[in-house]
Amino acid sequence: MKVMHLLPSLSSGGVEQVVLELCEGLCTAGVENVVVSAGGSMVPAIEATGARHITRPIGRKSIFTLLQVGRTARLIREEKPDILHLHSRVPAWVGQLACRRIPVDERPAIVSTFHGFHSVNGYSAIMAKGDRVIAVSRCMREHILENYRKCPADDIVVIPNSIDASRFNPEYKPSTDWFDKWYSDYPELKDKYTLCLPGRITRLKGAPHLGPILRHLRSRGIPAHAVIVGETKKGKEAYRDEVQAGFAEEGVADCVTWTGHRRDLADVLCACDVTLSLTLQPESFGKTTLEALSLGRPVAGYEHGGVGEQLEQFLPEGMIPAGDTAAMAGLLEKWYAQRPVPKTPVPAPYRREDMIQAHIDLYQSLCRP
Numbered sequence: 001m002k003v004m005h006l007l008p009s010l011s012s013g014g015v016e017q018v019v020l021e022l023c024e025g026l027c028t029a030g031v032e033n034v035v036v037s038a039g040g041s042m043v044p045a046i047e048a049t050g051a052r053h054i055t056r057p058i059g060r061k062s063i064f065t066l067l068q069v070g071r072t073a074r075l076i077r078e079e080k081p082d083i084l085h086l087h088s089r090v091p092a093w094v095g096q097l098a099c100r101r102i103p104v105d106e107r108p109a110i111v112s113t114f115h116g117f118h119s120v121n122g123y124s125a126i127m128a129k130g131d132r133v134i135a136v137s138r139c140m141r142e143h144i145l146e147n148y149r150k151c152p153a154d155d156i157v158v159i160p161n162s163i164d165a166s167r168f169n170p171e172y173k174p175s176t177d178w179f180d181k182w183y184s185d186y187p188e189l190k191d192k193y194t195l196c197l198p199g200r201i202t203r204l205k206g207a208p209h210l211g212p213i214l215r216h217l218r219s220r221g222i223p224a225h226a227v228i229v230g231e232t233k234k235g236k237e238a239y240r241d242e243v244q245a246g247f248a249e250e251g252v253a254d255c256v257t258w259t260g261h262r263r264d265l266a267d268v269l270c271a272c273d274v275t276l277s278l279t280l281q282p283e284s285f286g287k288t289t290l291e292a293l294s295l296g297r298p299v300a301g302y303e304h305g306g307v308g309e310q311l312e313q314f315l316p317e318g319m320i321p322a323g324d325t326a327a328m329a330g331l332l333e334k335w336y337a338q339r340p341v342p343k344t345p346v347p348a349p350y351r352r353e354d355m356i357q358a359h360i361d362l363y364q365s366l367c368r369p
Helices: 014-030 042-049 062-081 089-100 124-128 136-149 177-187 206-221 237-250 267-271 285-294 303-313 325-337 352-366
Strands: 002-006 032-037 050-056 081-085 109-114 132-135 157-159 193-198 222-230 256-260 272-275 299-302
Touching: 002 014, 002 062, 002 089, 002 136, 002 256, 014 032, 014 042, 032 062, 042 050, 062 089, 081 089, 089 124, 109 124, 109 136, 109 352, 132 136, 132 352, 136 157, 136 303, 157 177, 177 299, 193 206, 193 267, 206 222, 206 237, 206 325, 222 267, 237 256, 256 352, 267 285, 272 285, 272 325, 285 303, 299 303, 299 325
Parallel strands: 002 032, 002 081, 032 050, 081 109, 109 132, 132 157, 193 222, 193 272, 222 256, 272 299
Antiparallel strands: none
16 A cells, blocks of 8 residues: 655644654555655654655645646656545645546545644635545544535544654653753753643744733742743744743743753653643644643643543543633642642553554555455
8 A cells, every 4th residue: 555645844843743653653564655745854754764755845825836736646647656645735735636637547545634723715625625534633523524514424534643652651751861951951940830831832822821820820829930842933033022021011921931842842741740731722633732641741721622632531620711811820729739640541542553553444445446
């Protein structure tokens, strides 16, 4: 079986990470993988799995990207994949239009994955037009059914993103050397009640909500300190400055540490007391929260989207009404005295092997005899 994945690029990001994990698992299972994208820093990692990467500018939001339709059609006819897996909207348009140029008996089956809550319009509707449509959570399936009525319910398959249980489990602990360097780099975190907010620095992540939460905890004599772990992409510096100014107004600017992007997130999650999810809009999945829960670390988050589904299963007391910073602060005050332990180990379908097998089963169901 041969699968061709189409996505915009291979820089850091959730979609790219899922494709990397798929290539690792599928190649190990004997499935041939070809990844088509504009390239990026993750290409060596993709190729290390045994997959091949082909560089094509198929992800740019420009009318000129349609010039790639003919080239992509030729590529598909040359490679002859059984499955064309579409992971993003612009590549999905390119892939779908390319397949229309190929004789029906030579076309691959088309699978698309809704990795996130796209704006609902005709442009996004292309993701609901595969032979099968993967939703990464139950709430994503409901979103598709509600907003893309022409997509048959039987064509939607829920396959959650996953974690590597051999790495993310309650027995995992950072090394002594790691802790020494952590507190050397961030001495302000020593003996603090640390609240980790992971994710890229964007408005959706709800970082400003940390201000009133920290102010409340500090007023109760709790040495709370926020650790914001994530990349500030080019063009987002002004937003980060805006958030930091808000912390200053709340009087908690000295209670926040920005670490930037970290490759040792498992260690950081273990080092912090609580992981937070303050997304203002529902997330389709919420991978870092699942990783924290898998490590046996408590998570407090707004009760919507994929994060709400995880908390409902692993730590229901961590669910807070969306946007209710007072309730969140009250919960964290309670947890300072006695922190809960989420249910572990992580069961199906959240394990890596479950996700890989579910994809294999789906692909095989679409392969022609």
